[in-house]
Amino acid sequence: SESESETESTCERVATTDDGFDAFWAAYTKKVEKKRAHTCWKNMTKRDRTSAIEALPNHVRSWRQENRQLQFIKSPAAWLTGRCWEDEIKGSSNRNGLRAVGAGGVEVENAT
Secondary structure, X not given: OHHHHXXXXXXXXXXXXXXXXXXXXXXXXXXXXXXXXXXXXXXXXXXXXXXXXHHHHHHHHHHHHOOOOHHHOOOHHHHHHOOHHHOOOOOOOOOOOOOEEOHHHOEEOOOO
């Protein structure tokens, strides 16, 4: 029937466009500007996508522990564009014993 072929073609389209964005979107706390975020995602390298997906749970956990309000969480597009998955998570343990350095080369105390 026609409805079966429509369903198959839709499923095929979804399968061929699965670039990991849906997993990122599902895990990201703030659901705004999905189209813009997807455009940013498509412009990233596969390595950066993997790094972002791997780092995201730790960032989300940190936001929750801080009780960070949604208005103070970057939009998904801004998080991706700013390469925020590379940011040090506030209060995370520094296993190598080195002091964290913030903007301008100023030493930063760990908030643990």
